[in-house]
Amino acid sequence: MRRGWKISLPFAAVLLAGLGWAGFAPIDVSSHEQTFDIPKGTYAQRRAGNLVEILPDRIRLTLGLNDVLLIRNHDDVPQVFGPTIMMPGQSFRLPFERAASYQFACSAHASGQLTIDVEPEPATPWARIHWRVREWWERHKK
Amino acid sequence: MRQSLVLCLLGVAALVQAAAPAADTLKAGVLTPVMAAPNLKLSGTDGKLLDLERFRGKVVLLAFGFSNCGEVCPITLATLAGARKKLGADAANVQVVYVTVDPERDTAAQMKKFLGAFDPTFIGGVGTRAEIDAAQASYGISSAKNLNADGSYTIGHSSSIYMIDRAGGLRAVMPYGHPSDDFVHDLKILLRG
Numbered sequence: 001m002r003r004g005w006k007i008s009l010p011f012a013a014v015l016l017a018g019l020g021w022a023g024f025a026p027i028d029v030s031s032h033e034q035t036f037d038i039p040k041g042t043y044a045q046r047r048a049g050n051l052v053e054i055l056p057d058r059i060r061l062t063l064g065l066n067d068v069l070l071i072r073n074h075d076d077v078p079q080v081f082g083p084t085i086m087m088p089g090q091s092f093r094l095p096f097e098r099a100a101s102y103q104f105a106c107s108a109h110a111s112g113q114l115t116i117d118v119e120p121e122p123a124t125p126w127a128r129i130h131w132r133v134r135e136w137w138e139r140h141k142k
Numbered sequence: 143m144r145q146s147l148v149l150c151l152l153g154v155a156a157l158v159q160a161a162a163p164a165a166d167t168l169k170a171g172v173l174t175p176v177m178a179a180p181n182l183k184l185s186g187t188d189g190k191l192l193d194l195e196r197f198r199g200k201v202v203l204l205a206f207g208f209s210n211c212g213e214v215c216p217i218t219l220a221t222l223a224g225a226r227k228k229l230g231a232d233a234a235n236v237q238v239v240y241v242t243v244d245p246e247r248d249t250a251a252q253m254k255k256f257l258g259a260f261d262p263t264f265i266g267g268v269g270t271r272a273e274i275d276a277a278q279a280s281y282g283i284s285s286a287k288n289l290n291a292d293g294s295y296t297i298g299h300s301s302s303i304y305m306i307d308r309a310g311g312l313r314a315v316m317p318y319g320h321p322s323d324d325f326v327h328d329l330k331i332l333l334r335g
Binding site: 078080082083084085086087089090091092093094095097102104105112 | 167169171172173174175177280281282284300302304315317318319
């Protein structure tokens, strides 16, 4: 019984400290930009019938953390992304200031539509824990 | 003591400056590098050729829509009219150009009446189907007819507003839904050059 406590107490303390850090420490991000590159030859590959996925159908951004979408067109032809057309070599930097779900027409998708979900900044400890866990999970499942 | 206080104040000022968003950052999406805005070869509702070179020296807000639009276009046009009002005297250096995506129904007279209800200075662009298709393609504008049961139709279309600077460069794109204050903010920056 006493041995069980000896093992579980430090484990609980570490878990509690981890949760405390995840819930209360400010989230530090190196950049507010979420970047997507349209590689050279994308149009040619599409014309050849190859499926080239540049952007996911749905992009999630978080205010105050990663709230700027940056698309860079490295291809030799213009590309239409949602609200605009980008010439070869051009980039489009779109900031978001309001939490909402944005729908854009987008020729880069088979569905012709791109959804950008902008979530509010995680303000509570629980929201910060949730954000950290989800980011970690998404980074590691790739 | 006094020296430490000054250093502290300087440090706080630097932190505040670092945390504040840059005053020159546009709220619209920014295109880099800036390239010349594709020109239009359409008929204007003011009776002249609608050629963007006419508006050099002004900031042009360019959007696409149609006069029978019941949802998106009235909101966009009211927003742009509101932004011009808030700009005061600077509004004289801002030109709104609204190009139809419905050339089958939108005559110059029809578009002029529609736009005039929001702001009489707005200029509409009309033309043949081929001319409108070319204008839409050059700005990546998509549109699709949606047929109603009674045979009438509406048109779903791209609803962003292109911001063209005084030198004719396509600088930024404001997605649909931004309030007039965001346009005022960006127009002030673009008007400064």
